[in-house]
Amino acid sequence: MSEELKKPYNPTEHEESIYRKWEESGFFNPDVCVEKGVTDKNADYFSIVLPPPNVTGTLHMGSAFMLAIEDVIVRFNRMWGKKTLWIPGTDHAAIATQSKVEKLIQKEGGKNRHDLGREEFLKRVEKFAKENHDIIIHQMKKMGCSLDWSREAFTLDEKRNLAVKTVFKKMYDDGIIYRGHRIVNWDPKGQTTISDDEIVYQEQKTKFYYLQYGPFVIGTTRPETKFGDKYVVMHPDDKRYASYKDGQKIDLEWINGPITATIIKDESIDMEFGTGVMTITPWHSVVDFEIAERHNLDKEQIIDKYGRLLPVAGEFSEMKIVEAREKIIEKLKKKSLVLKEEDYTNNVATAERTGGFIEPQIMNQWFIDVNKEFTYIFDTLPNIKKGEKVTLKKLMLSVVENKNVNIIPDRFEKEYTHWIENLRDWCISRQIWYGHRIPVWYRSTNTHNRSNEEIYCGIEAPKEIDPDSVKTTAGEWVQDGDTLDTWFSSGLWTFSTLGWPEKTEDLKNYHPTTVLETGYDILFFWVARMILMSTYTIGQIPFTYVYLHGMVRDNQGRKISKSLGNNIDPLEMLAKYSADGVRMALLVGTGPGGDSKISEEKLKAYKHFANKIWNASRFVLENVGNMSRFNLDILVEKDKEILKEFKDFTSDITADMENYRFHLAAEKIYHYFWHTFADIIIEDCKKTLRQTQDKEVESAKQLLYYLLTEQLKLLHPFMPFITEKIWSMLPDSKGLLMVEKWPTN
RNA sequence: GGGCGGUUAGCUCAGUUGGUAGAGCGCGUCAUUGACGUUGACGAUGUCAGAGGUUCGAAUCCUCUACCGCCCACCA
Secondary structure: OOHHHHOOOOHHHHHHHHHHHHHHHOOOOHHHHHHOOOOOOOOOEEEEEOOOOEOOOOOOHHHHHHHHHHHHHHHHHHHHOOEEEEEOEEEOOHHHHHHHHHHHHHHHHOOOHHHHOHHHHHHHHHHHHHHHHHHHHHHHHHHOOOOOHHHOEEOOOHHHHHHHHHHHHHHHHOOOEEEEEEEEEEEOOOOEEEOHHHEEEEEEEEEEEEEEEOOEEEEEOOHHHHHHOOEEEEOOOOHHHOOOOOOOEEEEEEOOEEEEEEEEEOOOOOOOOOOOEEEOOHHHOHHHHHHHHHHOOOOOOOEOOOOEEOHHHHHHOOOEHHHHHHHHHHHHHHOOOEEEEEEEEEEEEEEOOOOOEOEEEEEEEEEEOOOOOEEOOOOOOOOOOOOOEEOHHHHHHHHHHOOOOEEEOOHHHHHHHHHHHOOOOEEOEEOOOOOOEOOEEEEEOOOOOOOOEEEEEOOOOOOOOOOOOOOOOOOOOEEOOOEEOHHHHHOOHHHHOOOOOOOOHHHHHHOOEEEEEEEHHHHHHHHHHHHHHHHHHOOOOOEEEEEEEOOEEOOOOOEOOOOOOOOOOHHHHHHHHHHHHHHHHHHOOOOOOOOEEOOHHHHHHHHHHHHHHHHHHHHHHHHHOOOOOOOHHHOOHHHHHHHHHHHHHHHHHHHHHHOOOHHHHHHHHHHHHHHHHHHHHHHHHHHHHOOOOOHHHHHHHHHHHHHHHHHHHHHOOOOHHHHHHHHHOOOOOOOOHHHOOOOOO
């Protein structure tokens, strides 16, 4: 028996060298598995992409949870005999990364990005991204992830950039991407637009003012936007205002003097709310914008992109919003136009990354039109025919409704559908520097009139110009300064990582991917967008299954956050409780969609389990001698019974594994190993083994050895390190456990 | 306002297609120098949130109620 096995199990001593052995074997790469004959060359393909971690920081317990589940899936499929590919990568995370670095340079030298300039700043961001990338990769290896590193990708590398530009151009040519003056979420702090999903609503206590507006009383929380309000809107059925007609003009005294207002009747008005009358500010409110569009009304900008009032505000011009609000109310009070003020709590929109208060603005931006009809050119989707008129929305709904894409747990299918139905055009341009540059160039034919502008969209810059030219004189092509929303490139991830737009073997073999495993919090951000991009661009679903996991919480069920101080560093936990222990603790008892509550007690429990496995293995190997192969035919009757039960147990575990019930499989194998194998079978065998040579002793040895080796296989996806280590110490050991065949009956 | 979950042992949670409840930690008693004290044996603890219904039978299916949580949304 191996000398190592006589000592207590020391994970830190073994984990690194085991991982190195796996890497050196090349078996993380399915091509190598086929080449070396461990995987049949006609085997089915299994593929999964790693949700690329943001290079904004290092991994947290949530990432560890994700990695644990995915590595279980991958190792199971590899042992099951499939050509199994797990593609690694990281995400540049545009705004998130840029704003981190901006904070850093502010802290270091009190500078902002404009002090450095675009090129210099980007170098700084890339350095930051590289540092985090390296730490992240290290962490993933520590977790034992069997990722094919030879295929690693980055959302902002050259190949992915080509994919992005190619999709952009295709969408542009199809009229799905358009540029237009639409209302967008403007973050005055980050000086960029953001998408609806990047908004975080915060409750804020404010005042609700009732203002006299001619013959009407209007309610508002934002008097500072009211300067340009010259439309007063009410419901057409509101009897209180029946005497006023749509389009009627009225003169009234307002903030900076007399104005003429126009009455508009619109059904979107809630008669129950406030006085049932409101004035509108189309430039700075989505609802108001839509009313204005319906009635073809004028729109006027009141607030600039730094959050200051424009000259339309008269004496309040140049003031910041908060300051102006008070002063305006003071003035209105003096004019006796404030009738009442109430305390009010409303949800204010803030930017997720910068914390800035979102100010809706009408801006000229790039959008993806989700409702635009186009002719579908692929005949590869089961429920959408070639030549059929579709919209992106329809594509996204269809593949989930028809179960081409299956979400686990399926309750999220309802949430998905609901979300898509309410989806609006996706604003994809960002006024930041870190990201994929929009592949569009402009040339004004007349320097004095920017409306005479030529637009060129292409993978490469238009030929007539020197691409390095930064001159902006008339007649020169100038590239759009904006970059793309980070989710644009993430949306392509399943096929861009496989080499698209090149027609690669990988793309042919591994797409659609088999399963996507990710957190339910990014179902809309990411999963929906991958479905959009993949069905539109290549006519394929991106994946057949979506397995959603929950959030990792502390033992009180709270979110892990820095401010609560309940942050757990995965590397620290791995060092303390072993990778195998951490993986098990995260997995047991947390089903799909469920939140994993993690505590040191739980981690401790599964470290103990690793110890139990080690010691039980030692007992078995000490007693069986130099076993070279099984002969289960010699088992005595009672051992045959145990063997039969074990086979049933194996089938049960296999069924759980195939049906994404890893939490059950993990718990069952744990329970069987400890409380059936160790507590009952081994204990009984102890008595048997004390006998002298006879049938029963030989039977017990065969049984013990067989059960141990088979259980190592069942345990391997969950606890890869310790099982691989013990496997290497078996008397008839050959090859790596990671590519052993999964037990079947 | 709309949608989706949850409510099971002291705590954290499982319970796949309905068959009179399980795990870990914790607790109690005992055992053991022989794989392991990161141990073993035995044990206590639950009207499975409440009410009604379907069924031979419900934690599990249906309806309602209560409380907790999450997500979405343009109530000025």
